[in-house]
Amino acid sequence: MPGLAIVGAQWGDEGKGKVTDLLAERADVIIRFQGGNNAGHTIVRDGDVFKLHLIPSGILHPGKVCAVGNGVVIDPKVMTAELDGLRRRGVDVSGLRISANAHLIMPYHMMIDQAGEARLGKLQIGTTRRGIGPCYADKAARLGIRMQDLLDEKILKQKIYAAMEPKRQLLRPFEKEPVLDLHAMTEDYRTLGHRLEPYIADTQRIVWDALDAERLVVFEGAQGTLLDIDHGTYPFVTSSNPVAGEACVGTGVGPKDIGMVWGVAKAYVTRVGSGPFPTELHDDMADHMRSHGGEFGTTTGRARRCGWLDLVALRYAARVNGLTGLVVTKLDVLTGIEELSVAVRYLGPEGASFDDFPYHQSIVHKSVGDY
Template sequence: MNKTIVVLGTQWGDEGKGKIVDFLTENSDFVVRYQGGNNAGHTLIVNKKKIVLHQIPSGIMHKKVISVIGNGTVISPTSLVKEIKMLEANNICCKDRVYISPNASLILNYHISMDLAREKRLNEIVIGTTGKGIGPAYEDKISRIGIKIYDLANLNVLKLKIKRVLNYYNYQLVNFYKEKSIDYKVIFNELAQSASFILSMVRNVPEILYKAIKDKKSIIFEGAQGTLLDVDHGTYPYVTSSNSTVGGVCTGTGVGPKHLDYILGVSKVYMTRVGLGPFLTEVFDEIDDYFFLKGNESGSTTGRRRRTGWLDIVLLRKAIKINSLTALCLTKLDVLDELKEIKICIDYKFSSINSSIRKEDFIFSQNTLENITPIYETLPGWNESTAGITNFKFLPILAKKYINRIQELIGIPIDIISTGPSRDETIVIRHPFKI
């Protein structure tokens, strides 16, 4: 049953990937995070208890599974230590079960200060980041001035690196953003206290994963955020700072593409996004309130109310192509239970101003949205409870028709359907590990 499976989001994140990874991990030996930082929030409900993970892969909830954090991530040492302590307080052992790549980059306090200062300065053109320092940390990585996990092994060199980088940050914070400077001693002392603890988890991630594949072990690669937040393929500039699409698996772990056997995209049956940015199918009436209340649509990392809207098939098809999806998982089906009618965006209508643009050449960006309106197909609601159903045949007829219509429009199979937040509230049509 050995197989490598990628689980990633097809929307703007918050699709319910954490639950699906947790559900599939029962059949896995390793779960690997390959990008993003503690701006992600994967909420799990196990035995009626809510656990929110930000950096540790969701597979940690299963005792025999190894959780791996790859080089493509950015790690907040303070947040990581707190998360591990939280898990252990909930009787979830992390010792010898969390591996970290030495090449992963660190998020430090000056990244957070810069993130917040920029958002404050931008005013009307604010991006709407989580304020966790993710962007500045990735900038340092690309600029080759970042602090890596392996830097914790030599505190003397670490101190010099922090001093050098802080000169760069403090000059901007004080002279341009009019914020307070940061004392390098505070950063260094905090790192020095957690260095040995973090270094005890460091492993050669590419070698471990290569050996696991050779030994026919099963691996799940867990994505953070979603396709539409990818820095290259998302709704730029309202995106995250990493590649949340399937390419991030290879660059973020050192595992080559030929070893990816099955790629599962996760999509809500409607759409949400946190923060600013284009959202063509967004709703603002009582339907928005309905999605917010019924779907509990508050960000698990920021607590901000998520914007809501109807499912956009055009964007879903884009995610399918970019990620070479094998199949789709639909989540939150039960949220639609009380709606009289359900809309699906099946295409876009271009105004006469944009008539010269061929649909195949259309790029989804802020600059192109003014002359586009969504074309909807309306389906009847089923007005019956689907909550907790675990077999497709027991779904209401109209719910089956809704799912089948989506499958017809996207051209790939829907293998899994989530009917509630708990691990066992799941319909499996085809199990990824058993195909």
């Protein structure tokens, strides 16, 4: 049975966690394929609210394998805290598996992220400042530290030193921070490695075996298509690829192993942070959407920007991901509104009109929806 990928068809926060949670009832394996703890999936179970940032949404279903793939970047402190929180609430976490090849967010990644945003001033991208981007940068530069490195103190120490050495200039403002001491950091992360060791596994093989046995595998994405580092509104994007193609790269399967791609979209649109938003509202309607839809970030608590449904962007997302299905969420938020608007094209500079999502970002910045 080919797998099913769940992706965000807008700028994130579409309700992917809820959809994945529903599918988990009949799935055998649920695997995250990109992003980090900048994601926030909220699930309500018997009146209890669970907010997950790293662990797949299927963890609330006993007997399921919930894996974190090689494409995810992991803050081991956040992972252990999330595990502890679930255990305290009586959740069985024995089904969790973490790819040995997943890269780790280190203290210096968060410091570089925070310093970088501060330097940009008014031009800030609006990152969550959790070190996601610098971690992916180290991965590309082949300076990354992976889950498996936590299990060997000598290798871990060598890799931390090699990763920090080129960053001395960037880290100078933080040089007196105790967490940047090489020996202390090695010991701290070695301890975290001991705690996470029972969950570290060959997640690629787990997914292969499930697919070969004709069991349902759900590939869970984070963020949304328009935040994709290659296909989104660059540079106001995340540092990974939330599109369906990454479900292969971030877990180690081939394209033929994914037979269905479901996009999740709200009946309106939201965005967090900076960047173009052609259908954004700045009136009482935006306040209505924000208050009735609870549009505040699960991870950051930031108020989300709100606007009318954007079919131009949605068509683009359908094409980029090769969607085979669309799940529309939060229709109830629009209950009682007498007239709904939907953007069918963009109006750009000098009277230009665009039926398709503009390839040039300066045009997107200057475009508004035509309803």
